[in-house]
Amino acid sequence: ALAMSPPAWAGGSGLDEQDEGEAGTPFFGFVKDLTNGGTMPDTKVVAEIKGGNASLVTRSDVQGHYRIAGFGKDVDPNTIEVSCSKEGYKLQRAVRRKLSNDPGAPVEVDCLMVKQ
Numbered sequence: 001a002l003a004m005s006p007p008a009w010a011g012g013s014g015l016d017e018q019d020e021g022e023a024g025t026p027f028f029g030f031v032k033d034l035t036n037g038g039t040m041p042d043t044k045v046v047a048e049i050k051g052g053n054a055s056l057v058t059r060s061d062v063q064g065h066y067r068i069a070g071f072g073k074d075v076d077p078n079t080i081e082v083s084c085s086k087e088g089y090k091l092q093r094a095v096r097r098k099l100s101n102d103p104g105a106p107v108e109v110d111c112l113m114v115k116q
Helices: none
Strands: 027-033 044-049 055-059 065-068 080-085 089-098 107-115
Touching: 027 080, 044 065, 055 065, 080 089, 080 107
Parallel strands: 027 107
Antiparallel strands: 027 065, 044 055, 044 080, 089 107
16 A cells, blocks of 8 residues: 655645644745846855844745745744845846735745846
């Protein structure tokens, strides 16, 4: 008989996830290359609390996608700023979309990059 594992939701392996009760608003999106078109893999993505001293760092995957689990529930997602950086490129702008007004709903932030 095959053992069934619990379903995993897209973007997370479960290994680095915070306890569901403690996790804050997750951030996700794509890093896009406006100069050449397409997405950008292996780009540094930083989410930080404006005026604070906490940040979370990840890198975009081979499809240019990233996901950051988020800070604690006590952190207002509106105070989180997401930025991206890669050698030879600069961030033109970060486009932010909240998918829902529900507390803890994921926030999508796409980084639009241009070649320097």
